[in-house]
Amino acid sequence: MSAAATPSAPGSRRSEALLGVRDSLGVGIGIFPLGVALGILVVQAGLPLWVAPALSVVIFAGSVELLLVGMLAAATPLLTIAITVFAVNFRHVFYAFSFPLSRVRPGLPRAYSVYALIDEAYATYVMIPPERLTSTRIVSGQAMMQLYWVGGGLIGIAIASALSAPIEGFEFALAATFTVMTLDAVRSKREVPQALLAALAVAVAVAAFPDSTMLAALVIFVALLAVRYAVAARRRGVADPEPPDERPADGETGETGAAA
Amino acid sequence: MTWYLIAAIALGGIITLGLRALPFAMLKPLRRSKFVRSLGEWMPAGIVLILAVVVLRDEIVARGADWWMVLVATAVTVAVHLLAGRRILLSVAAGTACYVALVNLL
Numbered sequence: 001m002s003a004a005a006t007p008s009a010p011g012s013r014r015s016e017a018l019l020g021v022r023d024s025l026g027v028g029i030g031i032f033p034l035g036v037a038l039g040i041l042v043v044q045a046g047l048p049l050w051v052a053p054a055l056s057v058v059i060f061a062g063s064v065e066l067l068l069v070g071m072l073a074a075a076t077p078l079l080t081i082a083i084t085v086f087a088v089n090f091r092h093v094f095y096a097f098s099f100p101l102s103r104v105r106p107g108l109p110r111a112y113s114v115y116a117l118i119d120e121a122y123a124t125y126v127m128i129p130p131e132r133l134t135s136t137r138i139v140s141g142q143a144m145m146q147l148y149w150v151g152g153g154l155i156g157i158a159i160a161s162a163l164s165a166p167i168e169g170f171e172f173a174l175a176a177t178f179t180v181m182t183l184d185a186v187r188s189k190r191e192v193p194q195a196l197l198a199a200l201a202v203a204v205a206v207a208a209f210p211d212s213t214m215l216a217a218l219v220i221f222v223a224l225l226a227v228r229y230a231v232a233a234r235r236r237g238v239a240d241p242e243p244p245d246e247r248p249a250d251g252e253t254g255e256t257g258a259a260a
Numbered sequence: 261m262t263w264y265l266i267a268a269i270a271l272g273g274i275i276t277l278g279l280r281a282l283p284f285a286m287l288k289p290l291r292r293s294k295f296v297r298s299l300g301e302w303m304p305a306g307i308v309l310i311l312a313v314v315v316l317r318d319e320i321v322a323r324g325a326d327w328w329m330v331l332v333a334t335a336v337t338v339a340v341h342l343l344a345g346r347r348i349l350l351s352v353a354a355g356t357a358c359y360v361a362l363v364n365l366l
Contacts (some may be wrong), residue, residue, distance in 0.1 A: 025347045025349055026349050026352055029349075029356060030352075030355065030356075041262045047265070048262070048265070051265060051269070054265075054266075054269050055269060055272075058269050058270060058272070058273035059269065059272045059273045059276050060273075060276070064272065064276070068268070068269075068272060071268075072265060072268055072269075075261075075264065076268075078264075078267060078268055078271055081268050081271060082271050082275060085271070085272045085275045085276060086275050086279070089275065089279050090279060092276070092279045092280045092283075092356075093282075093283045094281055094283075094303065094307065095280070095283075095298065096283035096284045096287050097283075097285075097287065097299045097300040097303050098299075098300040098301070098303050101284060113276075114280050114284060115277055115283045115317075116333075119311055122307070123307075123308050123311060126304040126307075127304065127308070129351075147272055150327050156275075168350065168360070168363050168364060169275075169356070169359045169360040169363035169364060170356060170360060171319070171364075172319060172330070172333055172355065172356050172359035172360070173355075174315050174355040175312065175315040175316045175319055175330075175334070176333070176334070176337040176351065176352040176355035176356055177348070177352050178308055178309075178311040178312035178315055178336065178353045179316070179334060179337055179355075180337060180338075180341050180346075180348050181312070181343055181348075182305070182309045182312045182353060183342070184344075184346060184348075185304065185305035185308050185309070186305060186309075191305040193302075194302040194303070194305050194306040195305050195306060195309050197306060197308030198305070198307070198309045198310050199300045199313075200307060201306070201310065202309070202310045202313045202314065206313070213314050213317065214310070214311075214314045217314065218307070218310060219315075221306050221307070222299070224304050225298075225299055225303070225306075225366065226295075226299075229295055229298050229299075243337075
C-alpha cells in the first residue's frame with residue numbers, strides 16, 4: 001500500500017497513528033457516504049434519531065445496520081432480527097484465519113480491534129505485510145473507520161430534513177476499494193490460484209444463491225481451499241514424506257483427506 | 261418501542277461481537293496446524309476478490325437499467341490504478357468521481 005514508501009521507524013507512536021489514519025482514508029471515502037445513507041434512512045423510517053449512532057456503536061457492521069433500519073421500523077420480532085444478524089455477519093468467522101491480530105497489544109487495544117473488525121479493516125490490514133504493522137497503526141486505522149461511520153450517520157440525520165434529493169453514488173468507493181485491493185493482491189503469481197478459486201466460488205454463489213451471495217461464496221471458497229490442501233498434502237506425501245505433524249494438524253489433514 | 265429498539269440493537273451487537281471474537285479464541289490452539297496456516301495464507305486475496313464482486317453486483321442490481329454505469333466506473337478505476345502507479349486513494353477517487361458524475365448527471 002501507499003505506506004510502503006514511508007520509512008518511519010516503528011516506535012514513534014505519533015507517526016504510527018498517522019499511518020493508521022492514512023490507511024483508513026481509502027476505505028473512508030466509501031464508509032462515510034454509507035454512514036450518511038444510514039442516517040438518512042433512520043430519519044426516513046421515522047425511527048428515533050439515537051438509533052443511527054446506537055447501531056454504529058453497538059453493532060458496527062455496515063450492511064446489517066442498513067438492513068436493520070427497515071426491520072426495526074417494521075417492528076420485526078427479535079428472533080428474526082437475531083437470525084438475520086447471525087446470517088449476514090457469519091462471514092466474519094473467516095477473518096480470524098488471517099487478520100494480523102497478533103500485531104495488536106493484548107488487553108483493551110486487542111479487544112477493540114476484534115470488536116471493530118469490519119470488512120474494510122480486514123481488507124486493509126490483511127494486505128499489508130505484518131512486520132510493517134504496529135498496534136497503534138491498526139487500532140488508530142480502525143478507530144478512524146468507525147469515526148467516519150458514526151460521523152457519517154450523524155451528518156446524514158442532519159441533512160435528511162434539509163435536502164430532498166442528496167447526491168448519490170458515493171457508495172461506489174467501497175466497490176472501487178475492493179477492486180483495487182484485488183488488483184494488488186494478485187500481482188504475485190503465488191496468489192493466482194486462490195484468486196481463481198475465489199472467482200469460481202463467487203460465480204457459483206451468484207448463480208445458485210442470489211440472496212446470500214457473500215456467505216455462499218465464502219463457504220464454497222473455503223471448501224475449495226480444503227480440497228486444494230488435501231490434494232497438495234497427498235502429492236507432497238508421495239514426493240517427500242515429511243515427519244508427522246502435531247496432533248491437531250494430523251486431525252485436520254485426516255479430515256480433509258477423507259472429505260476430498 | 262424504546263425498549264424494543266434497545267433490545268434489538270443490543271442483540272445485534274452481542275451476536276456480531278460473538279462472531280468476530282469466538283473464532284480467534286477457537287483458532288488459538290490450532291495455530292500450529294498446517295491446514296489452518298495454509299488457509300490463513302490463501303484466504304486474503306480470495307476474500308478481497310469475493311468482496312469486490314459481491315459489492316459490484318449489489319450496485320449493478322440496485323442501479324437497474326443504468327447497470328452499465330457500474331461497469332464504466334469499474335473500468336476507470338482499474339485503468340487509473342494500472343496506468344497511474346497503483347495509488348489506491350487516487351484510483352478510488354477517480355472511479356468514484358466518475359460514478360457519481362454518471363449517476364447524478366445522466
